[in-house]
Amino acid sequence: MGRRRILVVSPYFYPEGGGLERYALDMARALSGENEVEVLCMTRGEGGIDNIGGIKVHRVKPGLVVSNTPLSLKFVMKVASMIQGVDLIIAHTPVPFAADVASFLAKLMGIPIRIVYHTVGLKKGAGFLDALAGLYSATLERFTLWGAEIIAVSKTVWEYLRGNGYNPRVSHPQIGLPEHASRQRGRSREKVILFVGQLGRYHRFKNLDLLIRAFSELSAEFPEWKLWVVGDGDLLDEYRQMALELGLGSRVRFFGRIDDPEELAGIYLKSGVLVLPSSFESFGMVVAEALAFGVPVIVSPHAGARILVESGKNGFVLGDLSVPVLVNVVRLMMDNPKLLRKMSVLARLGFESQPDT
Template structure:
């Protein structure tokens, strides 16, 4: 089978990591896979399997005006259409909302089966009026839509008119990819202290401002704990300023993007997901698979599919910083509870195994 995959970029992010993993697995099964991005391939953060054909269009640019944005997207549609006509794939698979819309428009009239993958819960991540109208008009024209959760599948059927929606959550792909930069946890927090770990882009969605406030409420009582946030993004300065304002700068580290996140999961004493919304959080499922005890906000979708509250982790009411602080403090002071959650959290390895999730994708691709 010839598969063409389309995503905006392979910069650090959950959707980008999933795309890279799927491409490598399909190539390993003998499929002919081409991975296309709007960005140039030189900007990749995640390594791509050598059996995958990598094609960067070099069309990922900031748009200073609505006219420039319109022109840029028309260029993407035309260029992608030319590429797909030349490749003649059996299946085109695109990821992320705006990329999905552009890919649907580029594929009109082409014989390839078209599958789009929605990576967030749309009502929690509105695109703006023009894009929302385009989603309502285009999504129903895809041969199949893949959602990460049942709630998202239901929303797409009602609000986007999608007739065929399959639920295929993220898999636990092990071992986790290793790349650069490699940052030794001991170089950041030493060997003796306890680590509260969070992973994600430094953007508002990830709720790291809430996390800093919750951690600050525990700093005095738990002086041997440090908060480490792995990731990079536009909110770095704001988060650093907030940590200084809260008086916790010396207890909070933000090393940036790392290529050895598995080492950090292994070193962490507790993992926290503080997001305002999620699709199906890759970092949370990876942390649980690695045996980390986990605390998470109960987002509209995602964490509740992974955590059975009080059994294999702790769910906290979305946005309740005091409750998050209380849940973190309870686990910081109770190593036996952390150990119990850690042991039970590894059950995600079976529920979201590579074999099970890839079988779901095979059914989608074959139609």
Template structure:
């Protein structure tokens, strides 16, 4: 099958959406499919991989990391894309990519599929708190319903996200297909070298967070947690791997609270090298977000054999439900720190959770999830009869 994916964001802009796209492209390609990807041009110096098409784009004033594909640039690509004779278009984001993807699918007379990655209703509350909540909810639900009804099928990464779209009134065929992971590379990594490079002694008890440093990630909770833990474990250390709009404010807050000796902001780490080392250098992966529709870094940590403490909200709940390799915490500093402390004090428990984590990550393999995705594609293109499509509906 020949597929065109379209996204408003991709690497070098680090995000869960970018990681999901890359994982599925790799998995689908290994299954013998051709997968092109249309993204904004991020500027000179970014050599695209084979099969990646870059549309002319401009910067977004309030979000300097982002790029917005220009309508004229996309129109100039239309003939070239038409000559590729795609079987299906997979829209990954709801902005320019959605409008152009549905336009192109209509013009080429092929199905379009939408991945609904982000819980926008929660995100808007963090970024635009001045916007009245009832109007915010109404607007997001109306736009989401319209966009989902404009495509032939919708993919969500978790059951919780499916329930949300059903509550919006979405009745387009919908499948829960989490992003899979190639677990093997995360089993490697040099934790000792990572600690040595940062001057972290072997006596330090390291907690690791990896992801965007943004308001919706709930990182202030981790500052509360580490402040509690330091009183009973003075050797505890929190590493925050990632960057984003909240970093400066969090660094200032950490300094005001006198946490500079127990909290380190590392910035973005390379997923192919230093991030894997960081997973091996830590004893617990901590994740306080309540807005993740899946949480790819949770899977990466589990694949690295790193026990997870996280809040079982939205997509994270699917991974935490079995308690394999993880422990759930309530979104308050007392319970979250207690869960961490139990693991830090119990070496045998950490070892057992590490074994369970690796096993759970193998079950969420890139190949298995890509096979589910191509099956969904095939029902929409007519390569499989519609009777093969198990459209998920809300439970009674």
């Protein structure tokens, strides 16, 4: 097959966002070697065109954002203009609109479309918005996915899609060894529990409050340990207040959002354990990143990235999401520096042998 023109459509794109945007970037990079790849997305910042590793990225400022869904008539017009002469469209979807527009126009123009599905449902416990999400999934989303090649980013997402009558294939995220990971050799880690994730009201499912409560119960027993939180969102002040009310004070450090890869690498390299206690997580890229930096992990049983974890070797998969269970597993790791060191080595050595896509 000759060199193809591929248009990648995504609600947002790296360096904005989180796991989806990183996955989209890695996929675009993998395709760009033998194909001409361009990206079209929306942005919370200023619109325009930039270049990431030779990939041209077109960013459109949305006219409206509902929940976490950007909406833009200009984006529709931009998709319509950019698909001229395209051989394949790849649309990433955790939320409505962007993939819907791409799918409709692809079908109209007779262009093959591949849809990468990143979630296990749009309902987030938000009442009226959940009702709209259910209506969308039963109507417009079915048209969007009809006739498309569907890729699930994890077995968890695959199971969700199969349960709804679709026939996807699985392509797990692949993270190459981070640029700064080699710096970990010879470094001593600090007594730090690390959480990395968005802190918005539509991301309560990441359960940072559960981790803060568990850390509070262990704080007197392990006074040298700290909790570091990387991420931003409209619940940041609520979590800060929660930490203060539990008497944790400076024991919990909120870094906010970090876009600089070198700064984020420095945090991973200092951390002792990463915890991802989400109620659901289509994958959980932070788990793969942590392991690449030699950070043992404690992972929710509902995270797709649990496939990367061998309990007792490079981390633990929680039995369930409760404060007592999380306390027991975190205590085990805090109280066993030798185990932590061994897990750190195994995490790093086992990273390259993780499941292929």
